[in-house]
Amino acid sequence: MIEQLLSILVVGAMISAVYALIAIGFTMIFGVGGVLNLAHGALIMIGAFTYLAATSAAVPPFVGFLLAVAVTAAASYALYAGLVKYIEDNIVITFLATVVVALLLTELVIIQFGSAPSQLLPVISGNIYLEAVGTRIRYVQLLAFVVSWIAIGSLWYYVTKTDEGRSILATSMSTRGAELTGVDLQKVKSRTWLIAGAFAGIAGVFIGTLQSTSPHMWLSPLALAFIIVVIGGIGSIKGSVIAAYLIGYLETASVEFLGPSFQGVLSLVVLVAILLLKPNGLFGRELVHE
Amino acid sequence: MSSATDRLNAATSRATDRLSTVTGPVDQLLQPLADVYNRLFGDYFGEMNGLQFVLIFGTAAALLTAPFWGNFGLVRAMTVAAIWAIFAMSWDIQSGYTGYISFGHSVLSGAAGYTTAMLIHNVNPELSMMITIPVSILAALVVGLLVALPSLRLTGPYFSLITFVAVLIFYRLIPSFSQYTGGETGIQSVEVFTYAPVARYYYMVVPMLLIAVVLTLIARSNIGLILMSIRENEAAVNAAGINATKFKIFSFALSSIPMGIGGVLLVHFSGGVDPTTFIVVDRSIEMIAIAVLGGMSSILGPLGGAFFLIVLRDYILTDIANLGSSIRWTVFWALVLLVLVFARDGVFRKLWHGLDRLGGDRR
Numbered sequence: 001m002i003e004q005l006l007s008i009l010v011v012g013a014m015i016s017a018v019y020a021l022i023a024i025g026f027t028m029i030f031g032v033g034g035v036l037n038l039a040h041g042a043l044i045m046i047g048a049f050t051y052l053a054a055t056s057a058a059v060p061p062f063v064g065f066l067l068a069v070a071v072t073a074a075a076s077y078a079l080y081a082g083l084v085k086y087i088e089d090n091i092v093i094t095f096l097a098t099v100v101v102a103l104l105l106t107e108l109v110i111i112q113f114g115s116a117p118s119q120l121l122p123v124i125s126g127n128i129y130l131e132a133v134g135t136r137i138r139y140v141q142l143l144a145f146v147v148s149w150i151a152i153g154s155l156w157y158y159v160t161k162t163d164e165g166r167s168i169l170a171t172s173m174s175t176r177g178a179e180l181t182g183v184d185l186q187k188v189k190s191r192t193w194l195i196a197g198a199f200a201g202i203a204g205v206f207i208g209t210l211q212s213t214s215p216h217m218w219l220s221p222l223a224l225a226f227i228i229v230v231i232g233g234i235g236s237i238k239g240s241v242i243a244a245y246l247i248g249y250l251e252t253a254s255v256e257f258l259g260p261s262f263q264g265v266l267s268l269v270v271l272v273a274i275l276l277l278k279p280n281g282l283f284g285r286e287l288v289h290e
Numbered sequence: 291m292s293s294a295t296d297r298l299n300a301a302t303s304r305a306t307d308r309l310s311t312v313t314g315p316v317d318q319l320l321q322p323l324a325d326v327y328n329r330l331f332g333d334y335f336g337e338m339n340g341l342q343f344v345l346i347f348g349t350a351a352a353l354l355t356a357p358f359w360g361n362f363g364l365v366r367a368m369t370v371a372a373i374w375a376i377f378a379m380s381w382d383i384q385s386g387y388t389g390y391i392s393f394g395h396s397v398l399s400g401a402a403g404y405t406t407a408m409l410i411h412n413v414n415p416e417l418s419m420m421i422t423i424p425v426s427i428l429a430a431l432v433v434g435l436l437v438a439l440p441s442l443r444l445t446g447p448y449f450s451l452i453t454f455v456a457v458l459i460f461y462r463l464i465p466s467f468s469q470y471t472g473g474e475t476g477i478q479s480v481e482v483f484t485y486a487p488v489a490r491y492y493y494m495v496v497p498m499l500l501i502a503v504v505l506t507l508i509a510r511s512n513i514g515l516i517l518m519s520i521r522e523n524e525a526a527v528n529a530a531g532i533n534a535t536k537f538k539i540f541s542f543a544l545s546s547i548p549m550g551i552g553g554v555l556l557v558h559f560s561g562g563v564d565p566t567t568f569i570v571v572d573r574s575i576e577m578i579a580i581a582v583l584g585g586m587s588s589i590l591g592p593l594g595g596a597f598f599l600i601v602l603r604d605y606i607l608t609d610i611a612n613l614g615s616s617i618r619w620t621v622f623w624a625l626v627l628l629v630l631v632f633a634r635d636g637v638f639r640k641l642w643h644g645l646d647r648l649g650g651d652r653r
Contacts, residue, residue: 036447087631092391095450096582097630099575104623110616219571223458230451265466268459272440275452279444 007135008252014141016248017148018210021203022221023228023240024155025076025196031172031235032192035088036095039079041222042102043197047072047204048120048213049109055121065123069201076197077190085189102218109215117214123205144206151202152241155195159237168192172235223264227271233281243282246270313648317341341645346590353495357488363609364601365491371600372494373559376501376552378580378592383505384545385578386586387514388538389521390445394437394453396573397460398546400563401433402426402553407477407563412470415479423554430550431543438542442535445524454571461569476564483558494555498593501548506589508544517541518587579626585636594638599626 026040050071054064079101087093122140129136158165170178171188179185207221228247232239247267254266274281320340328337338346357365377399385391405426409417441452464471471477483493508514519527520534527534557563567573584595599622607618633640 030447036450083631090634091447092389092582092586093630093634095391095447096575096578097627100579100623100627100630103572103575104620104627107616107620107623111620115616223455226451226454230448230455234447262466264462265459268455268462271455272452272459275444275448275455276440279448 003134004256006133008249008256010130010133010135010137011141012249012252013245014137014145015210015252016245017145018203018206019224019228019248020241020244021148021151021199022207022225023232023244024152024237025199025203026225027229027232027235027237027240028168028172028192029196030229031237032168033084033088033189034091035084036091036098037079037084037196038095038099038222039101039105040196040200040225041218041220042105043072043076043079043200044204044207044221045105045109045215045218046075047201048208048217049113049204050201051205051208052113052118052120052213061121061123064121065205068205069198072201072204073194073197076193076200080190080193084193085186102222106215106218113215115215117212120205120209120213122209138210140206140209144210147202147206151199155199155237164191220264227267230281231271231274233283236281236283239281239283313341317648320344339646341648342642345641345645349594350499353499356495357491362487364605365487367601367603367605367608368597369487369491369494369559370604371597372491372498373552373556374577374580374600375593375596376498376548376555377577378584378596379502379505379589380545380548380552381577382581382586382589382592383509383517383548384541386581386588386592387509387517387521388541390442390538391450391578392453392542393450393571393574393578394456395545395549395577396569396571397437397456398430398434398549399553399556399573400460400565400568402430402550403557403563403568404471405429406554406557407472407480408470410480411472411477419558426554426557427547427550430553431546434542434546434549435539438539442538442542454574457569457571457574461565461571464565464569472564474565476562476567478562478564480557480562482561490559494559497551497555501551502589502593505548509587509589513537513540521587579630582634583626583629583637585639585642588636588639588642591636591638591642595636598637 022040022044025043026037029035029037029040047068051064051068054067055061059067079098083097083101084094087097122138124139124143127136127138128142159169160166167178167183167188168191170181170183171185175185178188203221207217211217211220224247228240228243231246232241232243247270250267250270251263254262258266317340320343324338324340324343327343353368356368360368377395380398381392381395384395403426406422409422409425437453437456441449441456444452465473468474482490484490509517516527516532516537520537524534527537553568556568560567580595580599581592582595583599584593585591602625603618603622607613607621613621629637
């Protein structure tokens with residue numbers, strides 16, 4: 001029993017770290033621009049498939065990883081500058097356009113890579129047996145955990161300690177206030193999309209390695225991002241990290257105790273409960289129309 | 291961006307002026323016919339000019355006679371389009387009119403489809419349609435209320451999120467109860483209405499036209515006005531002493547009934563249910579795309595959008611251009627994206643107002 005709990009603790013931490021990466025990008029874009037980016041899952045897919053394309057072209061995995069992050073960040077920026085910028089005043093159109101972009105990318109990936117799931121080469125191979133816990137951990141999982149915390153740590157440093165980052169924080173608190181203090185809104189939004197894209201790229205490689213890489217892989221990370229962000233409160237980075245761990249542990253525990261077919265159901269139930277009791281999430285705030 | 295749009299608008303209005311010297315007299319010629327209609331039904335459905343009259347009744351006539359002039363592929367595509375038109379119109383009376391954008395409408399049609407299939411599969415294969423169809427529509431209504439009651443407490447993106455989640459919950463429950471639902475492959479033992487293409491076409495188109503008439507009637511009535519006011523300014527509606535929440539729930543219930551009818555038609559069209567045809571989020575997005583492309587909050591716009599997009603996808607790109615599935619969907623979504631960005635109010639609304647300006651006596 002103790003071993004089982006310890007194993008949940010360790011395995012849950014690994015997957016939660018990746019979930020946090022997924023949710024942070026999604027929540028930042030909403031916090032700053034008020035845009036629900038339904039193409040976020042598709043960006044994660046771009047990350048995974050860039051890594052796949054790079055490693056199958058004999059690029060070393062680590063370089064492929066960096067390449068995937070760069071390409072995803074660029075794709076995210078292109079999505080903002082080429083499309084969202086022109087339509088973000090209309091929430092409905094933005095919703096639809098981003099989800100249509102995701103569906104469009106799915107079809108393009110199918111044309112290029114076929115619809116069958118692919119196997120990703122892990123960034124580092126090998127695994128370790130944790131005797132005290134009785135669980136085997138892959139090095140990739142450990143790497144995902146470490147990279148996630150490095151990314152979250154740097155983001156935290158960036159938005160709280162640097163002026164550039166503080167302008168993002170300011171914009172997410174009050175667009176008008178930020179503008180009055182001389183923040184260039186366009187620049188802040190572009191930067192946010194770049195950061196969100198980079199996070200999605202990192203998440204894409206790890207989700208692709210640990211779970212599956214297929215043209216339809218965008219939906220479940222998007223759903224996860226949704227669930228986590230709603231529970232944590234839309235726009236709150238701290239909330240996203242906490243909710244990511246909540247959901248990660250909940251899923252791991254329900255797989256361990258109830259079986260794999262209940263992996264997602266329990267977190268959805270929690271989500272509905274949170275929505276009914278606290279519609280703005282644990283750390284969220286009211287949607288402000290400005 | 292905006293200056294380009296302005297120039298485009300200026301160019302189109304110049305073109306309209308030139309065109310209307312030709313179309314004006316045509317309109318005058320048809321006006322008496324339209325006037326008869328206006329006198330009889332104008333109060334209920336809104337008045338139209340001669341050209342608009344021709345568009346509406348010409349289209350209706352073309353729809354009703356399609357099997358006599360269309361080939362097999364076209365009629366089949368139009369049969370499918372009729373079902374999607376029902377979905378898009380039902381979505382429109384709720385989301386288009388109230389501005390509460392639902393991502394979860396595929397759950398409603400799915401509830402009806404699954405009820406029919408599960409009644410036949412699990413209860414009694416001999417069950418008559420007289421029982422399964424009303425029960426299925428009722429199931430859609432119940433599921434609609436189950437989704438609407440909690441989610442309508444929320445506004446804006448939060449409402450859309452929870453409706454999206456409703457789809458996810460439904461989708462994840464199907465494999466969990468696969469002994470009843472058939473899991474990923476679904477249940478394929480439902481009797482189809484008929485395999486005869488012409489009869490099948492009318493099985494779909496006649497309910498669609500009836501639903502279109504009823505929904506237009508409601509949308510043009512005071513109820514429609516209240517729903518639209520909720521979209522524009524919910525606080526003002528409440529301040530006027532009208533309970534906005536009641537009307538939001540009513541609009542959701544109102545849209546679940548035709549969604550249920552559409553779901554039943556779809557299950558008896560394809561002879562079975564499975565999650566990919568009925569539930570997945572793509573299906574909800576398709577409904578929305580169709581409605582937005584045709585023109586949100588106009589009922590007939592989504593109808594036109596459905597025929598335009600489905601015939602394009604299932605007939606023009608499939609039978610005529612002979613494209614593979616992925617390329618077809620790529621073209622489909624790319625087109626939807628273009629319309630979303632460049633013609634936000636919908637293609638058919640543009641056409642309708644264009645005809646209004648082309649008419650002879652409106653200036």
